Amino acid sequence: MFIIPIYGIIARLQTIQKVNKTMWFKNLYLFKFEKDFTLNAEELHEELSKKPFVPCTPTQRESMGWTAPIAKGESLTHSSNRNILFTMARQERLLPATVIKETLQEKVEEIENIESRKVSAREKKELREDIEHELLPRAFTRTQKIDAWIDPTNGWLILNTPSAPRAEAFTKLLRKTLGSLPVMLPESEVSPAIAMTQWLSTQKLPEPFTLGFECELKNQGDDKGTATFKQHDLTLEEVQSSLQAGKYTSKLAIDWDEKISFMLSEDLQIKKLKFLDVLEEQLKDNDPQTHEEHIDIEFALMTGEVAEMLKDLVKALN
Numbered sequence: 001m002f003i004i005p006i007y008g009i010i011a012r013l014q015t016i017q018k019v020n021k022t023m024w025f026k027n028l029y030l031f032k033f034e035k036d037f038t039l040n041a042e043e044l045h046e047e048l049s050k051k052p053f054v055p056c057t058p059t060q061r062e063s064m065g066w067t068a069p070i071a072k073g074e075s076l077t078h079s080s081n082r083n084i085l086f087t088m089a090r091q092e093r094l095l096p097a098t099v100i101k102e103t104l105q106e107k108v109e110e111i112e113n114i115e116s117r118k119v120s121a122r123e124k125k126e127l128r129e130d131i132e133h134e135l136l137p138r139a140f141t142r143t144q145k146i147d148a149w150i151d152p153t154n155g156w157l158i159l160n161t162p163s164a165p166r167a168e169a170f171t172k173l174l175r176k177t178l179g180s181l182p183v184m185l186p187e188s189e190v191s192p193a194i195a196m197t198q199w200l201s202t203q204k205l206p207e208p209f210t211l212g213f214e215c216e217l218k219n220q221g222d223d224k225g226t227a228t229f230k231q232h233d234l235t236l237e238e239v240q241s242s243l244q245a246g247k248y249t250s251k252l253a254i255d256w257d258e259k260i261s262f263m264l265s266e267d268l269q270i271k272k273l274k275f276l277d278v279l280e281e282q283l284k285d286n287d288p289q290t291h292e293e294h295i296d297i298e299f300a301l302m303t304g305e306v307a308e309m310l311k312d313l314v315k316a317l318n
Contacts, residue, residue: 023298025158026272031167032183032184038152059133066088073292089143092141093136104128147159188317190317199211200215209316211235212254215252216250220246227247259278260279
C-alpha cells in the first residue's frame with residue numbers, strides 16, 4: 001500500500017502559497033505614466049472589482065485577477081499620501097510536460113502493441129489533449145502575487161517583481177481592467193550603462209549615492225563575456241582592469257543616503273532592494289499594534305523614501 005507523505009505535501013503547499021508578511025518591496029519594476037493618473041484609491045478599487053481573482057476551475061490552466069493587498073482586507077486598494085497599493089494574484093495548475101510526455105508514450109505503446117499499427121501524429125495530438133484534460137483536475141496549484149503601487153504625484157507605476165514577463169502580464173491585465181494604461185518603460189538622457197561605468201571607474205557617485213559591493217561587467221560588441229563580482233571591494237585592481245579592457249557596467253550595487261541599497265541594471269530597473277536599519281528603527285518608533293497598522297506604516301515609510309530615492313536617481317541620469 002502506497003502511503004502519501006502528507007506532511008511533506010502540506011509543507012510544499014505552504015511554500016507554494018505563502019502569504020506576504022511584509023510590505024517592503026524587494027524589486028522595483030518601473031513604468032512611467034505618459035499622462036496624469038487621475039483615479040483615487042476608492043475609484044481604482046471599483047475598477048479592479050470588475051476582475052477579482054478567482055481560483056482555477058478543475059480544467060483551467062491559469063487564472064489571474066485582483067486581490068486585497070492586506071490580509072483579511074476587503075478593499076482591493078490601500079492608500080497613503082496619495083500612493084495606492086494594489087495586488088494581482090495569478091494561479092496556475094502545475095502539470096509538468098514530462099508527466100504528459102511519459103503518459104502519452106505509454107498510451108502510444110499500448111495502442112501500437114494491441115492494434116499492431118503506428119499511431120499517427122494527429123492521433124498523438126488528440127491523445128495528448130485527452131491526457132491533459134484528465135490529469136489537470138488532479139494537478140497541484142501554485143498561487144503567486146505581485147504587489148504594485150501607483151505614485152500619482154511623481155507619475156510612477158511600480159511593481160514588486162524582477163521579471164519582465166510577469167510585469168507584462170500585470171500591465172496587460174491592468175490595461176484590460178481599466179480600458180487603457182498609458183505607461184512606458186523609463187528613459188534617461190544618460191544611458192545607465194554609461195553612467196554606471198563612469199561611476200565605477202572614477203569611484204565617484206552623485207550624492208547621496210555610494211558604491212556597493214557587487215557589479216556585473218560585460219564585453220562590448222558580439223563577445224558576450226561577463227565578469228561578476230559579489231561581496232567584493234569594487235575599487236580593487238581586477239575590477240578596474242576589466243573596465244580598462246573595454247568592459248562596461250551592466251549592473252551595479254548602490255547605496256542611497258544610508259537608507260536603501262539596491263542593484264541598478266542597464267535597462268533602468270532596480271533589483272535586490274533592501275531597506276536598511278534606519279527604516280526598521282522608524283517602524284519600531286511608530287509602534288504598530290496590529291498587522292494592518294504594521295503594513296500601513298511600512299507602506300508609508302517605503303513609498304516616501306523610494307520616491308525621494310527615485311528623484312535622486314533620475315537627476316543623476318539626466
